[in-house]
Amino acid sequence: MPSPTRTATPGSPAWWSAHLPRASEKRRGRPARSFEQIVAAAADLVDDVGVSAFSMRALAARLNTSTATLYRHFAGRDELMVYVVDRLLGEVRASSRPRARRTWQDAARERLVALHDALGEHPNVLPLLAADVPIGPNGLAIREDTITMLIAFGFSVGLAARAYTTLAHYVIGFAAQQHAPGAPGPRQAAELRDYYRGLDAERFPSTVSAADALTTVPLQTEFLEGLQFILDGIERAAGRS
């Protein structure tokens, strides 16, 4: 009962095909509550201690149960992590209600900045998100909504799809890299700046002189600039077709 298909790896298209009904439909009685409770507790635990320190034993302890009980609801740790990722994407959707915008760039920027911000709330989950194309129910919904928006602004289906893929790669890749070490606070930026400054000026002249520019641009600003580069590029591609 825990898992209809034992063979498919959790998070893959084949796996989600078998699990979509389970995740989207309300499950009756106590099992459904357990399911959500466990995923919620797992998400909290990942937020608190990170992916590598997360353990089934620690999760069981938090829930005052045994690890064997967890395996009655989930095929294993990997499957549980897939649900943790989709839960995060569900939070992303809930936290941002995009309004109508005049231009596609404004509409796209609003959504992608909201996505980036929401991802930053759960830095410890980001490595999981970057490791696979998220195609759970909430990942699907975000993709669907954004592509629909682009088509409504006159994009061809093909360009809308390619634009979305590029933008999603950028946002997730950027967030995963920026929030990875732990705290992305200014302390780390200053540390990195001093490191660049202290390098051998003979071997690394450009890096030494660019030490400030490489480190003191606020993350949000850098993210917005890169995003604007991509939006402008897409605009150009849309104009040509």
Next chain:
Amino acid sequence: MPSPTRTATPGSPAWWSAHLPRASEKRRGRPARSFEQIVAAAADLVDDVGVSAFSMRALAARLNTSTATLYRHFAGRDELMVYVVDRLLGEVRASSRPRARRTWQDAARERLVALHDALGEHPNVLPLLAADVPIGPNGLAIREDTITMLIAFGFSVGLAARAYTTLAHYVIGFAAQQHAPGAPGPRQAAELRDYYRGLDAERFPSTVSAADALTTVPLQTEFLEGLQFILDGIERAAGRS
């Protein structure tokens, strides 16, 4: 002797500050050979079995030694992985000798495509690369060379730094996401296409109709398109300043 600073986390600026001499200078006698041999064997093992299946025990077995011997050369698994990443970046540098180009876009595109291609040769190392700004000797050299090139083409130091950061984020983030699941072959793309096609057309109309566009664009093409978006955006920013 293994590690001058026990406190700094491997790969951080503080850690590299203490280890740069060690990594860049030729170390005398057998220890140097052991050091390189261990890193090379570790890189091979990660290539073969992936980051999560990599273990100090398996590495020791491959080298016909014991785990305790590994700890005489490295502070631990994390430190070893940092060297594996920098070794990959060393391979990237060795495999591409950029030639003189007429435009900055051509020069930048050549370098970043070469980086992307080289990263694709070691998909199992990519999760490690995405998790931290790579500031080891080879990461530094790649950053230095590219920023120097941009400055030579007339970029301000500031714009060169921001352009490099954005481009590096894009290439690494894209590669990490594309090569993550395992084999990125067309089989997986077809599986994902069928998954999108088979979704409920009422709830996901755009995704269903974009199923082909979302999955059948070759990875290399998609990468190049996104890269071009960013290059065009940077070009515009350069023109304005």
Next chain:
DNA sequence: ACCTGAACACCGTTCAAGT
């Protein structure tokens, strides 16, 4: 001086045994 077997304190996962 250099190396290692064996230990310590953990993992993910499973299952016989309980209620």
Next chain:
DNA sequence: ACCTGAACACCGTTCAAGT
């Protein structure tokens, strides 16, 4: 029917003991 203690086969890391 549901749950769990205890086990199995692993980890990363350390250290007393060997050569």
